Amino acid sequence: MSVDYAVRTDGLIKTFSGMEILTNCCMNVQLGTIYGFLGPNGAGKTTLMKILTGLLQPTAGSVEVLGLQVVKHREEILRKVGSLIEVPVFFERLSAEANIRLHLEYMSMTGVDIKEMLEMVGLTHTGQQAVSTFSLGMRQRLAIARALSHKPELLILDEPINGLDPMGIREMRDLFVKLVKEHKMTILLSSHILSEIEHIADTVGVITRGTIVRELSMCELRSQVPGGLEDYFFGIMSGGHGIA
Numbered sequence: 001m002s003v004d005y006a007v008r009t010d011g012l013i014k015t016f017s018g019m020e021i022l023t024n025c026c027m028n029v030q031l032g033t034i035y036g037f038l039g040p041n042g043a044g045k046t047t048l049m050k051i052l053t054g055l056l057q058p059t060a061g062s063v064e065v066l067g068l069q070v071v072k073h074r075e076e077i078l079r080k081v082g083s084l085i086e087v088p089v090f091f092e093r094l095s096a097e098a099n100i101r102l103h104l105e106y107m108s109m110t111g112v113d114i115k116e117m118l119e120m121v122g123l124t125h126t127g128q129q130a131v132s133t134f135s136l137g138m139r140q141r142l143a144i145a146r147a148l149s150h151k152p153e154l155l156i157l158d159e160p161i162n163g164l165d166p167m168g169i170r171e172m173r174d175l176f177v178k179l180v181k182e183h184k185m186t187i188l189l190s191s192h193i194l195s196e197i198e199h200i201a202d203t204v205g206v207i208t209r210g211t212i213v214r215e216l217s218m219c220e221l222r223s224q225v226p227g228g229l230e231d232y233f234f235g236i237m238s239g240g241h242g243i244a
């Protein structure tokens with residue numbers, strides 16, 4: 001068990017109906033960093049994130065989150081992790097504030113300034129407006145606020161900038177960097193927008209056909225791949241190491 005890592009998986013396998021979706025998957029996310037998780041459609045990103053949050057059981061292998069084995073410590077991990085995976089579900093008739101209040105009650109968290117949370121994600125003026133009337137981007141902002149609201153140590157965000165406008169993308173980018181720098185959080189996020197990952201990630205992990213083929217720090221990547229993350233990613237996709 002290592003406390004230097006927020007996430008460690010080793011030899012992780014997940015099968016659905018006998019089909020191996022994750023194959024010998026090894027992920028290492030260092031504490032206090034932003035890890036950009038990349039891979040083509042269907043590579044297994046969401047499946048892995050669901051396993052990390054206890055939504056799916058691994059078929060085999062070791063899965064540690066914040067130094068705890070997920071299979072044995074699911075409840076404890078859920079309190080320390082905030083997540084946004086797939087389409088967020090809300091109480092549609094309630095306001096943004098009421099949705100977060102209910103989440104905090106469920107998490108047995110008190111003393112959280114919900115208005116501040118909503119301000120952080122640019123949702124200050126929605127008042128009593130029902131979530132059912134929110135745009136896609138507003139729902140995404142609310143989902144991020146909810147994931148943050150119980151002050152997790154680790155944020156797991158599956159394509160968090162989906163549906164956000166350019167301003168929203170920049171605001172979330174700044175927020176994620178601030179959360180890591182000022183609040184010592186660790187963030188694992190997936191995205192298909194390579195330029196976004198290039199902007200904020202400390203490390204990138206690339207998964208293809210269920211296996212993380214490579215993890216590399218952005219510093220190494222910048223020094224070794226002149227064409228940056230796009231060249232690196234497409235290098236791996238075409239069967240190489242991504243490094244010339």
Ligand SMILES: Nc1ncnc2c1ncn2[C@@H]1O[C@H](COP(=O)(O)OP(=O)(O)OP(=O)(O)O)[C@@H](O)[C@H]1O
Nearest residue numbers: 016017021039040041042043044045046047048192
């Ligand atoms: N419950 C399930 N039952 C059977 N197959 C599944 C299930 N969930 C996911 N899969 C399969 O697992 C593979 C990986 O899916 P996953 O959603 O993890 O990919 P992804 O990398 O997140 O893709 P995307 O970038 O498109 O979101 C896909 O082939 C998918 O069809």
